[in-house]
Amino acid sequence: MEKQCIKEYMEMYSKIAYGKNLKYATKPEIWGALSTALMSQIVDKWHDTRKAYKAHKAAYYLSAEYLMGRALGNNLINLQAYDEIAELLKELGVNVNEIEEVEEDAALGNGGLGRLAACFMDSSATMHLPVQGYGLRYRNGLFKQYFKDGGQLEEADEWLGYGDPWSIRKDDYTVEVKFQDMTVKAIPYDVPIIGYGGEIINTLRLWQAEPLCEFNFNLFNNQEYDKALEEKNRTEDITRVLYPNDSNDQGKLLRLKQQYFLVSASMQDIVRDFKKHHGNVWGDFAKWHAIQLNDTHPVLAIPELIRILVDEEGEEFDKALDIARTTFAYTNHTILQEALEKWDIRLMEILFPRILQIIKAIDERLQTELGHKGYTMEKMNPCLILKDGKVHMANLAIYVGFALNGVAKLHTEILKETELHHWYTLYPYKFQNKTNGITPRRWLVLANRELAHLITNRLGNESWAMDLTKLKQLTKYIEDEGFLEELMAIKHEKKVQLAHYIEEKEGITIDPDSLFDIQVKRLHEYKRQHLNALYILDLYFRLKENPELDIPKVTFIFGAKAFPGYYRAKSIIRLILAIADLINKDEGVSKKMKVVFVSNYNVSYAQKLVPAADLSKQISTAGKEASGTGNMKLMLNGAPTFGTYDGANVEIVGESGEENNFIFGLRVEDIEKLQNNYNPRAYYEQNPDLKRVLDALVDGTLNDGGTGCFRELYDSLLNGVNWDRADQYYVLADFKAFKEEQEKVFEAYKNKKKWAQMSLMNIANSGVFSSDRTIMQYANEIWGINPVE
Numbered sequence: 001m002e003k004q005c006i007k008e009y010m011e012m013y014s015k016i017a018y019g020k021n022l023k024y025a026t027k028p029e030i031w032g033a034l035s036t037a038l039m040s041q042i043v044d045k046w047h048d049t050r051k052a053y054k055a056h057k058a059a060y061y062l063s064a065e066y067l068m069g070r071a072l073g074n075n076l077i078n079l080q081a082y083d084e085i086a087e088l089l090k091e092l093g094v095n096v097n098e099i100e101e102v103e104e105d106a107a108l109g110n111g112g113l114g115r116l117a118a119c120f121m122d123s124s125a126t127m128h129l130p131v132q133g134y135g136l137r138y139r140n141g142l143f144k145q146y147f148k149d150g151g152q153l154e155e156a157d158e159w160l161g162y163g164d165p166w167s168i169r170k171d172d173y174t175v176e177v178k179f180q181d182m183t184v185k186a187i188p189y190d191v192p193i194i195g196y197g198g199e200i201i202n203t204l205r206l207w208q209a210e211p212l213c214e215f216n217f218n219l220f221n222n223q224e225y226d227k228a229l230e231e232k233n234r235t236e237d238i239t240r241v242l243y244p245n246d247s248n249d250q251g252k253l254l255r256l257k258q259q260y261f262l263v264s265a266s267m268q269d270i271v272r273d274f275k276k277h278h279g280n281v282w283g284d285f286a287k288w289h290a291i292q293l294n295d296t297h298p299v300l301a302i303p304e305l306i307r308i309l310v311d312e313e314g315e316e317f318d319k320a321l322d323i324a325r326t327t328f329a330y331t332n333h334t335i336l337q338e339a340l341e342k343w344d345i346r347l348m349e350i351l352f353p354r355i356l357q358i359i360k361a362i363d364e365r366l367q368t369e370l371g372h373k374g375y376t377m378e379k380m381n382p383c384l385i386l387k388d389g390k391v392h393m394a395n396l397a398i399y400v401g402f403a404l405n406g407v408a409k410l411h412t413e414i415l416k417e418t419e420l421h422h423w424y425t426l427y428p429y430k431f432q433n434k435t436n437g438i439t440p441r442r443w444l445v446l447a448n449r450e451l452a453h454l455i456t457n458r459l460g461n462e463s464w465a466m467d468l469t470k471l472k473q474l475t476k477y478i479e480d481e482g483f484l485e486e487l488m489a490i491k492h493e494k495k496v497q498l499a500h501y502i503e504e505k506e507g508i509t510i511d512p513d514s515l516f517d518i519q520v521k522r523l524h525e526y527k528r529q530h531l532n533a534l535y536i537l538d539l540y541f542r543l544k545e546n547p548e549l550d551i552p553k554v555t556f557i558f559g560a561k562a563f564p565g566y567y568r569a570k571s572i573i574r575l576i577l578a579i580a581d582l583i584n585k586d587e588g589v590s591k592k593m594k595v596v597f598v599s600n601y602n603v604s605y606a607q608k609l610v611p612a613a614d615l616s617k618q619i620s621t622a623g624k625e626a627s628g629t630g631n632m633k634l635m636l637n638g639a640p641t642f643g644t645y646d647g648a649n650v651e652i653v654g655e656s657g658e659e660n661n662f663i664f665g666l667r668v669e670d671i672e673k674l675q676n677n678y679n680p681r682a683y684y685e686q687n688p689d690l691k692r693v694l695d696a697l698v699d700g701t702l703n704d705g706g707t708g709c710f711r712e713l714y715d716s717l718l719n720g721v722n723w724d725r726a727d728q729y730y731v732l733a734d735f736k737a738f739k740e741e742q743e744k745v746f747e748a749y750k751n752k753k754k755w756a757q758m759s760l761m762n763i764a765n766s767g768v769f770s771s772d773r774t775i776m777q778y779a780n781e782i783w784g785i786n787p788v789e
């Protein structure tokens with residue numbers, strides 16, 4: 001990177017774009033000028049990468065979500081120009097951190113699924129794999145969260161306020177997407193994905209919806225201003241927000257429109273490119289492309305490809321279906337029934353009847369095939385694509401796709417044995433496992449520069465960042481007191497940094513010398529933040545009773561957004577805030593423990609929380625968390641896992657050893673045995689501590705702001721609400737085991753050397769959780785693509 005060159009560019013850009021000399025530029029302006037300057041530096045390599053890929057089979061990753069976070073710091077790391085640019089900024093009189101901090105997160109995703117897509121982009125580029133991402137350029141990403149009067153409120157996420165220097169609008173690649181009632185333009189915005197080392201630059205193509213015509217001139221002339229802009233607004237609604245509320249029909253219609261908009265634009269783009277380079281030899285299509293469907297959200301790509309081949313290219317239906325059968329693969333991310341997508345046939349009929357017709361034809365082929373295999377209608381039923389007035393998206397993906405994968409070993413086993421057993425008996429060869437991963441560049445090199453330096457220092461060079469299994473070499477320091485002390489000094493430094501940030505952002509003072517016990521992830525009942533909360537309340541009561549209780553000083557930190565329409569998730573946030581309020585205000589107890597719920601948990605907050613964690617809380621009901629990736633980020637940064645045997649926790653503990661983690665609670669087999677005669681009330685009646693904390697929900701100890709939501713939560717755990725049985729997620733059944741395991745944490749934390757060794761064993765054994773490993777497995781075992789020189 002030419003430092004002088006960057007500086008000159010920034011000076012020029014400041015004049016052109018802001019009309020001022022760079023020395024008068026504000027921080028957001030410096031961010032914009034620097035980002036644009038860096039873009040100018042990578043354009044040639046970006047072009048070269050595209051060209052080099054043309055001679056090879058490529059994979060296309062279709063995802064409705066990309067939870068990218070900030071771009072500047074990550075791109076500087078991957079360009080290996082961080083220190084140089086930090087110096088340049090210093091010459092301009094600003095600190096690189098301050099400039100990084102003004103950037104808004106690109107939060108075009110909800111949680112783990114969207115973050116996985118972002119990590120895969122990074123790893124594909126770093127591994128030189130010809131992979132292109134396709135997604136949507138939501139004008140508003142995931143809502144911003146703040147707390148008021150003890151509960152969560154939301155506001156729009158206007159992430160484009162300072163402009164978008166990290167994408168390039170490509171008007172010449174515009175396509176038209178046709179719905180029954182309207183035709184709209186899809187404009188691509190290309191985001192560069194810089195591979196580590198800066199040589200390879202992949203592309204994430206995000207589509208934005210725009211009207212064919214800006215406004216109706218005649219209506220405007222007649223002074224019907226709102227009407228003149230109606231078409232424009234209706235079109236722009238398609239990519240206005242990530243996941244609009246889908247609890248009513250209008251919302252549902254819009255969500256389905258979004259999905260079709262994404263896949264139609266993407267498939268047209270892929271077909272256009274294929275024709276340009278290979279003519280219309282459709283039999284070769286699958287030799288050049290593999291298309292990965294990230295969950296069911298982009299599954300309409302299957303009928304859309306068939307539509308293009310049949311209606312626009314004149315292929316026969318069965319030939320088109322065969323092409324689809326060799327092109328698409330599907331990733332399943334959840335076994336929660338409520339998350340399996342089913343769309344009303346009626347909605348599809350309204351929006352795109354031709355697509356529905358194609359889905360019907362596919363369903364007929366399925367029924368014929370199963371009929372030949374001797375299936376009765378009853379036996380066929382779980383596999384049907386169309387039934388009960390709905391389109392079952394996962395069934396469409398599994399029937400047509402050539403591969404389907406779960407995202408952790410346990411998850412894939414559950415799919416095979418129970419949830420998708422009917423499919424497994426039909427097509428065992430389609431089933432694969434691809435345990436999730438995380439990119440070590442963002443989650444260690446960028447987020448924990450101090451630890452990265454220590455590792456580079458000890459291993460001799462930086463190559464571990466591209467081959468994370470090299471971290472295993474660190475085990476040789478397991479008895480090296482000097483190394484262990486350095487490791488703990490870095491952890492302490494990250495805790496100090498986090499404490500400063502929390503002080504500034506949340507106005508809460510925490511002690512970096514206390515144990516940081518962290519649970520950060522989306523808020524869901526199955527993730528059981530309320531189990532953690534009830535434990536904390538129990539600890540509070542015990543400290544009130546006995547102020548001399550022998551525990552190390554501890555800070556419990558939560559971060560989580562609740563879906564705005566998910567009532568009980570919001571109650572749980574309110575509960576934790578009320579407990580935090582009770583404890584932090586108690587002069588005696590708060591000397592020993594504090595509770596913080598950080599607001600607006602997102603990728604950039606995660607980058608501060610993860611390196612500062614002493615303990616990683618991963619306590620989902622066994623069998624419910626498909627994989628988790630937060631658990632991997634925390635392991636990589638040296639936090640032992642406190643968790644259930646669920647998702648990738650199983651593999652994490654398999655790598656780093658049970659003795660270096662804290663495993664508790666019911667396992668999948670235990671829950672299977674318990675489920676038909678589970679009686680949560682028995683636990684309540686037999687365990688006085690548990691009774692005490694549950695009663696605190698309804699006896700006035702805790703203030704729910706007059707909402708009645710703590711009573712509802714109490715009822716959901718003890719009595720069942722509506723049609724749901726009591727305590728569906730086995731909170732009460734696991735309470736005692738949780739408490740006993742937490743005692744072990746406190747005991748272990750007292751021995752500083754032992755704790756440092758546990759931390760080291762987690763770091764050293766986290767190599768397999770690099771998304772570089774995951775993406776190479778997709779490349780080799782699903783897509784059949786190779787790294788390109």
Ligand SMILES: *Cc1c(COP(=O)(O)O)cnc(C)c1O
Binds near residue numbers: 110522
């Ligand atoms: C990694 C990550 C997640 C996923 O966390 P899990 O604990 O695996 O559910 C969600 N949100 C953000 C911001 C993340 O960085």
